[in-house]
Amino acid sequence: MSYLDLLKLAAPEAIVTLTALVVLVIGVTTSRGTAVAGVSPAMPRRAAAGTAASTAFCTLVAALGLVIAIEAILMLPAHANLFHGMLVTSPLNSLFQILCLVLAFFTILLASRETPNYGEYLAIILLATIGLLLLVSSEELLMIFIGLELTGLSLYLMTAFDKTDIRSAEAGLKYFLFGSTASAFTLFGLSFIYGMAGTTSLAAIAEGLAAQSLSPLLFAGIVMTLVGFAFKIAAAPFHLWAPDAYQGAPVSSAAFIASGSKVASFVVLGKIVLIGFGPVHGSADWHAMVAGWSPVLAVLAAFSILIGNLVALVQTNLRRLLAYSAVAHAGYTLLGIIAGGREGFSATLFYTTIYSFTLVGAFGVVALVRRETGGDDLQDFAGLSARSPLLAGCMAVFMLSLAGLPPLAGFFGKFYLFSAAFRAGANHGLLWLVALALFGSLISLYYYLIVLKVIFQTQGAETRSHSILAQNGLSRLTIVFAAAVVLFLGIAPQFLVARILDALP
């Protein structure tokens, strides 16, 4: 176990770190220059041109770094394990590392070029990405916690990054307070687990726990650990930060919180409970509940589905609506983990993947409309189909996929999740959760259709400037690509399912 091995296996993380530093340096040096230039009114045009050049350069460097990191992941050996699971390379980890990098790539493309201190913003995105990479690739509690914190702290900053908007500051503060409390719980819970099992490696924990019965202390440890993850995935009743963060944060930050952070959290949550806590699975079957982590998750899922969908019904701001629908979707996604097993976990992974693409695209549309109309309330979207048929069509793809309608990926994802959950319990014991989730989908169709109704039916009487929707080629490309992914994975889900199933042991 030489340091050379470490350097080789941690190459993706190292590359992203390096990129972050480079981008930071470029950003800091050029932004100082422009600040000075901005003071002297003699050459504002050159200053503006300089800023544009530097932002373009930052974007290019960051994107290039991410692409190289993806290359590095592809060159990793298929299986490797460093320091008892601190850094694990496996097909599954590599797959989701790549996914996190791709989502970070999209986030960077969506980020508004007018963000002040653009270079620093990109650097923070990259730092958060390193956290995600660590989260996904580690099977050891301490590393997982470090990954969680690195991601969390970067995301707090990203949320509060818009200094001109008071809601951004509010969102950042709320996110930070909730997040740090949840982290404290998680750390406390992890210390209990460590106390009971005597190790921090997931596989060893499973062996340690198999030997003992579910003591109250262990149960307390499990519940507290899960609280932290429930916060990360915005499951009710730990979702309270989500609406404010989704609404107040810069749109690209919100997109990253909703996509990258969520994917990584689900991957690691699945690993912790299915590998680490495997022996104390318990049972969430109707009338036959057995204490363990699965009833805890089942209760979280049930609350999330109900609260998320019901509260989303009355939202008039699209970003808040997406936040509450995210709560509901966290509930659906948990179903797969509760079902457990290879099929359940792969259903969860499939769903969270397509969900993240859907939300990146949806937030991309929100970002463009916000730039055009200055708001993201539902009425700002009125008549979007007349102003930009392309964006309206993409938005329809995203909303209908979230509602779970064919031929979009959300439909297959739900089918996969629910059939896994249905199959899991003895004598269809999870039917109650499946029925609840279907009921939730029924409710959700209403508010997604309201969004589409506003977009398609209302013909915007006043024609605003078309230019903003027509510009931003990069953002439009990202949105179209996300829509294409959602459509493609709906028609050919085999493409992703087979990869996930191959990667799962």
Add this chain to the structure above:
Amino acid sequence: MIAWTIYITFAGAVFLLFLPRAFSRWLALITTIATFAISLATFFCRDLDLAHFNTVVRVPWVPALGMNYHLAVDGISLTLVLVTSITAVSSVLFSWDVANDQRPNEFFFWLLLVVAGSFGVFLSADLFLLFVFYELVIVPKYFLIAIWGSTNKEYGAMKLTLYSFFGGALVFIGIIAAYVSADSLDLNELVQFRFSPQLQSWAFPILFVGFAVLAGIWPLHTWAPTGHVAAPTAGSMLLAGIVMKLGAYGGLRVAMNLFPQGFQMWSNWIAILAVIGIVYAAAVALRQRDLKFVIGYSSVSHMGFVLLGLATANVLGVSGAVLQMFSHGVIGALLFAVAGRMIYRRTHTRDLDELSLMELNRMLPFAAFVFVIASAASMGIPGFSGFAAEITILIGAWKTFPIAVWITGVGMVLVAAFTLRALKKSFFEGESAIPSGDVKELAVSPPLMTSPAERPIHLEPISVPEKLGASFLIFATVAIGIYPKFLLDRIQPAVEAMRFLKTGG
């Protein structure tokens, strides 16, 4: 070859989005005529065994979950494909007036999607595929109604969509139950599988009711009248002609065929609901003032016959039910075409009392002629397809539920009553007409009796596409009315091959 109906329609829908507006209706017409030609040609194809559900296409789709792209055809599905294409052609003809400023491309795009999805449902031999197509039809209906509809369109559209989706959720549970128990999604394999009676006892009603929501089963029929009324003419025609058949077909093909024991347990209840539906809807139709509501309730009443036929579980009853699906598809479409396109588009009212002042029989003689024929067909006058279908159902029902036949007889009298009332009030009750003996009706009508001479009504004459569409539908109903053997010869063997039949039935 029959599979091309699906591909052509989808391709037509996609092409529509890229064509100039002027061509949209022509492309839609060509597409639908092509599908009609294909389905009719398949009828005369000698070397096709229509007695069994024979595979047409079978390609692996998601091997990991046992999903195949699997299409098959037998006499039942071919009959329904035929009626779908007939309704599609005529609904395009009757929406020839969708003007260029009313987004005709989008209109025909959604319309063709409904048609394509319906073809898919009728031809699917894979449970998942069938469900994909089934759900695919939901959203286009919403847009058709919410954008191009009339009275209370947003309410009607949303109600219809949520009802459909609710039915879909029930179907979903039933499908997953079958899938998880038998570990297969292939309909032909599932039919061989012996599901446990306990599973059948709860899965059958869930599945059947889920499908029957779309077939307008009482008391879940309320979406149908509001939806029909709110929809544009073509939308109503599709709803009555195709969408309601999807539900009945699903109940027959999936619910009854997979769970025969469950069906036997519940067939009495289905018959009761069907009879209530026939009588109740007819009674309600008798009191409606809106012409489209009258026809909407008549649809529910006619679909009650289909459900009654299915509940009999003998060859005659079920074949009659399939024939009734065809017949109601044609007649319902014709009635809505007269009410929505010929009358409402010209007079801008559907209120029977207002229409009765207009002497429409003189203003629109062709419309009067068509409506008389449609009414006669709807009442079940011999010589039209409605008679052939209903008499077959009633003979079948006589063997199983003699009492139901008596009650249905009352229902048929009511059908005749409300049809004649609507006919008289809308066309043949001008100023000169002798007031009928029915004092009540006169009391209801408001005292805004301006004589037709005072009202400067100018109604544009019936256009050529309307005449073509109406003649096409009339030809279909008369042809099948005179020679029902054409369809029955192909339906009956297919029904006999199904396994839910009561022995000796």
